[in-house]
Amino acid sequence: MRRYLIAICLVSVFLQPAVAKKYPQAEWMARFYYRPFPAYPAYYRRLRFTGSGLYRLYVNEQGRVTALTVVKSAGHRELDILARNALLLWRGKAGPKWELDIPVTFSMDKRHKLPDSANVKTYR
Numbered sequence: 001m002r003r004y005l006i007a008i009c010l011v012s013v014f015l016q017p018a019v020a021k022k023y024p025q026a027e028w029m030a031r032f033y034y035r036p037f038p039a040y041p042a043y044y045r046r047l048r049f050t051g052s053g054l055y056r057l058y059v060n061e062q063g064r065v066t067a068l069t070v071v072k073s074a075g076h077r078e079l080d081i082l083a084r085n086a087l088l089l090w091r092g093k094a095g096p097k098w099e100l101d102i103p104v105t106f107s108m109d110k111r112h113k114l115p116d117s118a119n120v121k122t123y124r
Contacts, residue, residue: 020056020099020100020101021098021099021100022101023100028100028102031063031092031093031095032063032090032091032092032093033091033092033093034089034090034091034092035090036086036089036090037086038082038083038085038086038087038104038106039082039085039086040082040106041082044076044078044079044082044106045108048108049075049076049078049079049106050075050106050107050108051073051074051075051076051079051105051106052072052074052075052103052104052105052106053070053071053072053073053074053075053079053080053083053103053104053105054070054071054072054101054102054103054104055068055069055070055071055083055084055087055101055102055103055104056068056069056070056071056099056100056101056102057087057090057099057100057101057102058097058099059092059097059098059099059100060097061094061095061096061097062094063091063092063093063094063095064091064092065087065088065089065090065091068084068087068088070084071101074104074105074106079106082106083104083106087102087104
């Protein structure tokens, strides 16, 4: 009986999802000085690819994102790749290693208009 109880306790510990520490938005925004947004190409907009994903960033002592895991997919592999490519470029201040869960949402905002050649400003 005791063996079964220990086994159940061990299984319940390992089945719990690992959660990165929750940081207030102001704190993680202050830690990262370079945060490029993911690209959202017009092609994927035309295909109506939308979704929200959650990505775990692993940041080293130099402030570089060394690894990224998908906690929750955005629903399309292509959107996960776009988010991954942008999040791996994030740079932060030096400090101890840390982990952070970042949500990324790709949406079709009605206010967003694709660039029209007549409305694009060029600077010389």
